[in-house]
Amino acid sequence: MRVNDRSRNASPQPLGLWIVGLGSQYPRHLLGPEKLDSFVKRLYDVEIPGIKRLLRINHTTGIETRSAIMDYESGWGTEKKPPSIEEMDALFRTAGVALTVQACEKAINEWNGDPRDITHTVAVTCTNRGNPGFDLLVNKQLGLSPSVDRTLLHGVGCAGGLAIMRTAAQLACGATLRGRPARILCFACELSTPNVRYEVDAAARCLDASQVCIAGALFSDAAAAFVLCNDLGLQKTVKPVYELLNWNNTLIPDTSNDLEFFVEATGYRTTLSRSLPKHAVGAVDKMVRSLLPSICAQAFSDDFGAADCDWALHPGGQAIIDGVQRVMGLADERLRATREIYRTRSNSSSPTVLGVLDRLRSMDMRKEFVVATAFGPGLSVEMSFLRSCSVSPTRH
Structure with missing residues (x-):
């Protein structure tokens, strides 16, 4: 997916936000x-x-x-x-x-x-x-x-x-x-x-x-x-890990019962509906479209798309990972960190996407820009666009 128009969400001025550790x-x-x-x-x-x-x-x-x-x-x-x-x-x-x-x-x-x-x-x-x-x-x-x-x-x-x-x-x-x-x-x-x-x-x-x-x-x-x-x-002597470029979150209408987590007397009751992967995958595509114009501006290219980024996707299950890869047209290597964390550590809820980001930066053949996205009860979708500070800038 590529975006050629500049939307009002575009943010040409850097926000000056840095992940330093x-x-x-x-x-x-x-x-x-x-x-x-x-x-x-x-x-x-x-x-x-x-x-x-x-x-x-x-x-x-x-x-x-x-x-x-x-x-x-x-x-x-x-x-x-x-x-x-x-x-x-x-x-x-x-x-x-x-x-x-x-x-x-x-x-x-x-x-x-x-x-x-x-x-x-x-x-x-x-x-x-x-x-x-x-x-x-x-x-x-x-x-x-x-x-x-x-x-x-x-x-x-x-x-x-x-x-x-x-x-x-x-x-x-x-x-x-x-x-x-x-x-x-x-x-x-x-x-x-x-x-x-x-x-x-x-x-x-x-x-x-x-x-x-x-x-x-x-x-x-x-x-x-x-x-x-x-x-x-930011200390002058510190080299950042990632620059945070933009972010967004939303609720998917009429899905509040698809993912739930409630306290009961002897534990936590979880609900995971079979419709969850379909809703999550569809929401990712829509949110990428809302954020991508601002990233095009910072990539100095109107011909820049989600497939040009690495992905730190929350590994909520095989269906979600495969669905996002298919809908967004991602090559296998773009999701390699997500698949590795899912395979070797599984889904640990809130820390998982951060673990994917951590693993991603040690891999070869990385991209300059990274899409991080995760899903929660609501159904809610969170997404951040980041730039890896250890990858040489590319112009698309």
Whole structure:
């Protein structure tokens, strides 16, 4: 897809927004499909229709390993009952916070700045509901100033990694207008695998096997972080990783029931409709069209399209990845980072797209411009256009 007209969304003037450090952190356990098989067989009758369907799906996702904070052979994996919400909360606020701190330290070390110079934090999670939020615990462990400007997002699910990028960008632009530096630490963390026991239990109780939710065979654990600065907060000695050029978000009408995540007494209930991939793929095409004219201006070309960019696509499943590739006309190498993260780490919700961005920058044959996009409950779509600062500029 190419755009030859300049729309009123065009933004010829650089915004001066820079990602100067980026880090992703995965827990040490990598669980293959056979691990879920043995776990389920130990606790359930595998001839139950819902269980049988879940185990069949477990081997058709295209996921080779899922990153997990714990294995299925100790702790809650051996208990007769699923872990309670209280137990999952306690695990997140210890192990989840520790994982997030590790991701933040990677981003801060690459930035090579002083944590005490961080002016804002923007955080997100959908697998913890604690108050005060987990961001306060992370900030304390990192030694950030008590007066740091904190923002904690909720309810955005898998779109969270780019929602915090959008929020940070808006905060940084506001700081620029006020003549102030912005050095914003953004982080996302999800612990989804402790909820696997709930998902398997739900599958065992499901009266209609065709309605079994695939979440138990899909989600994983991870944390990711980045530091975003405006021009006033950028140190002269620091070489940025990415320049953030433009962004957008939207809700897809009449799709609010296609992706849901609600708290119940013994876990989180997930809804993933079969229509989700179709809606997500269609929304990507529309949003690219709204943003591409402004990127054409910065690429110094009217003959510039989405296929000329690398893609950090949230790997919500094979159908979404394949659908976006087909609709946008992307060569295989444009989605190689997305497919690798999906295959080796799976979908860890909000941090996943940031993990894709992190992996992408270490690959060969990269493009100067990058499209990052993710989907969340609503259905919501988030998209950012970035420029890789380590790739030589090209003129199209």
